Amino acid sequence: MRAYYFDNVPGDQRLPHDSQRPVSEETLKGLGILHWRIPIDTPGGWEPVIDDVARERGYKNRDTINVSKEGLGDLYEAKLKIFFEEHMHEDEEIRYILSGAGFFDIREHPSDEWIRVNILAGDLLVVPAGVYHRFTLDESNKIQALRLFKEEPKWTPHVRGVETEANPFRVEYVNSLKSVSVL
Template identity: 30%
Template sequence: MTLLTTWPESGPETVVRRTSEPGEIAAALAPLGVRYEQWPVRDDVPADADSDTVLTAYRAEIDRLTAAEGFATVDVVALHPSDDPGFAGKAKAAREKFLEEHTHDDDDEVRFFVAGSGIFYLHVDGEVHAVLCERGDLLGVPRGTTHWFDMGTRPAFTAIRFFHEEDGWIGSFTGSGISRRFPDFDTIAAQYAEYAEYAEYPA
């Protein structure tokens, strides 16, 4: 279940919106220029599948989006828990790279979640929108949009990335520190099951 939570940029004390309905999420994000779609998932693609397997499985969807949007490169990024002693350090470094608010001046940030989850935080027009993306979700953040991404302290995800520019991911950091004032991935994930239960069995 995907989850959208919106707060005023002043802080998370007041929840402006919280919904898990895909149509409501898409409608709320569209005025921001943010693309939200759900693609059919491939049950025969394991969470830790290699890049070639992932790209082959989703070739039809990749080709459709690439043709429509003119993407120059497509690749796969993955990070999953491991018994490797170096995993904790690798995960921490990867998380910290994206955790501070930034923009992309020359490209959109478009991701499709093949497996696992992560949260994109969009800071637009005086509000912060936290989009918890899971398997089957595609999110497209327009260039110039201030945002950050949190994969949690123990990342577990595989995602397809789309780029218009061959240089790939280049961020311009704002230095605002706003990301530290809002609930992180682990906090929202801990609340996730409680909200999912309420959404399924409302009072």
């Protein structure tokens, strides 16, 4: 995983858009973004490590998604557009990358700048509820990810807007940042 500020230069969203302004894991942690590096070829397998994280964080369900033309078929283009629209969820978004690569763009609060997180096979990323973000593939056009859920699998995006700013999960997230910055 590598994180940096998005350059905001128009062009293909799948390109790196690297501003050459790196973002540290500490900055990400301050925003509630968590990351583990669990190599696919971990001795004993990656599954027991993921199981431990799932138990620790209360994730009860999981599935696998294959975001590619082959995996999504006719829905491929439409799904990519939905994934790249700025949104938040009322649940954590947890992804362990099994193969391929992509970018999670995280909206930094309060600066409102985009932080681009390049995720690769072996990265486990947790995006808290209430965080504005978007996702895109890189130029390889494919990623396979294990998705973990606290309850039944669901993926409901709430597009950024006035109503979303008042969403209790968004309000709780923003308030959590204020309490962290005061300490």
